[in-house]
Amino acid sequence: MKFSLNLILAVVVITGQAVHDLYCQDRNPHSTLITGEVTDKKTGKPLPGANVYIVNTLLGAAADETGFYRIFRIPEGKITVIASYVGYKIQKVELNITGEFNYIDFELEQNVEVLEEIVVEAMSRKKWRNYLKRFEREFLGNTNNARKCKILNPEVMSFKDLGNDDFSASASEMLLVENKALGYKINLVLDHFSIVNDIYNIIVHPVFQELTPKNLREKRNWEKERLRAFNGSLKHLFTSIANGIYETEGFIIQKGQQEESDREFSVAASNLYIDSLLYRGDTDFEKVLFSQADILMTYTKETEESSRYTVRTGFQKTVLKFRDNRTRFYLDGFFPDQHFPISVFGYLARERVAELLPREYNPLYDRYRK
Numbered sequence: 001m002k003f004s005l006n007l008i009l010a011v012v013v014i015t016g017q018a019v020h021d022l023y024c025q026d027r028n029p030h031s032t033l034i035t036g037e038v039t040d041k042k043t044g045k046p047l048p049g050a051n052v053y054i055v056n057t058l059l060g061a062a063a064d065e066t067g068f069y070r071i072f073r074i075p076e077g078k079i080t081v082i083a084s085y086v087g088y089k090i091q092k093v094e095l096n097i098t099g100e101f102n103y104i105d106f107e108l109e110q111n112v113e114v115l116e117e118i119v120v121e122a123m124s125r126k127k128w129r130n131y132l133k134r135f136e137r138e139f140l141g142n143t144n145n146a147r148k149c150k151i152l153n154p155e156v157m158s159f160k161d162l163g164n165d166d167f168s169a170s171a172s173e174m175l176l177v178e179n180k181a182l183g184y185k186i187n188l189v190l191d192h193f194s195i196v197n198d199i200y201n202i203i204v205h206p207v208f209q210e211l212t213p214k215n216l217r218e219k220r221n222w223e224k225e226r227l228r229a230f231n232g233s234l235k236h237l238f239t240s241i242a243n244g245i246y247e248t249e250g251f252i253i254q255k256g257q258q259e260e261s262d263r264e265f266s267v268a269a270s271n272l273y274i275d276s277l278l279y280r281g282d283t284d285f286e287k288v289l290f291s292q293a294d295i296l297m298t299y300t301k302e303t304e305e306s307s308r309y310t311v312r313t314g315f316q317k318t319v320l321k322f323r324d325n326r327t328r329f330y331l332d333g334f335f336p337d338q339h340f341p342i343s344v345f346g347y348l349a350r351e352r353v354a355e356l357l358p359r360e361y362n363p364l365y366d367r368y369r370k
Contacts, residue, residue, distance in 0.1 A: 233348070
């Protein structure tokens with residue numbers, strides 16, 4: 001199945017310069033701050049308890065009784081901030097963090113669709129459950145970790161039959177996913193989900209919260225599974241490219257193309273010298289990849305994972321199709337553009353929400369910035 005995703009954490013590259021500390025807690029735990037007020041747009045009254053999150057991270061805060069919030073240790077560069085409150089529409093704002101102090105107010109609108117009764121086309125409970133089962137399979141992914149994931153509030157989901165076995169999904173509130181394989185609770189804003197003509201499209205904005213392990217064994221299992229989820233991922237790939245060590249990290253990069261069957265790959269050329277396609281971005285912690293050629297990525301340190309729907313066939317092979325000839329990414333493995341700039345086919349297309357890690361998790365980047 002084809003796959004387009006707007007939430008995978010990304011990566012960046014290092015030249016001969018020292019690695020720039022993207023995370024300000026490495027210098028001063030209070031050096032970079034976002035603060036502001038969350039109010040009702042109509043009345044101007046504060047909304048105490050409203051939540052403000054930094055998308056793709058573990059960072060967030062609740063507004064106090066006067067509506068004010070504060071979030072410390074903000075990574076530099078472009079980020080997306082969301083504010084939510086029960087009965088109100090979620091608000092998303094993009095910020096470019098360049099200084100130590102950043103002020104942003106949120107004025108939330110009441111969600112009329114939730115507060116007022118709406119007449120909609122009825123869907124039988126049985127049909128809704130069938131759609132939910134399909135949604136969970138496609139949304140969480142086709143990996144073993146998906147078995148340990150659960151949508152905690154499926155009642156906020158609604159589905160639309162698009163014909164020919166196609167459908168779309170939406171959520172009236174943030175989706176709550178408990179991932180007991182990696183040890184995270186994930187709050188997700190679902191902007192778009194559809195399957196049309198076997199093309200799977202999703203746009204989500206995830207925020208992470210670490211679960212508390214019940215014992216040392218579970219803690220160690222989470223650490224092991226997080227590392228396994230990172231290995232072979234796009235973040236791992238681009239971080240290793242950044243440091244010129246992608247070959248020793250187990251990656252083979254070639255020009256490639258996706259065959260029409262979506263299951264076959266062909267190599268159009270020998271190994272791709274991707275370093276020649278990299279340029280410095282607008283800041284010291286940004287790089288730009290200039291390429292529209294498809295990349296066939298083979299990860300040789302793990303074989304394909306057997307799952308409920310597939311069996312192992314060899315090394316992990318993924319085709320990356322760039323949406324533009326100019327792809328920006330940061331040193332900590334983060335793609336700053338709001339819409340994910342790469343379409344993913346093959347092995348990594350199976351790894352979806354169940355394999356998501358917060359932006360802060362990047363053991364390879366941590367190793368090189370010390």
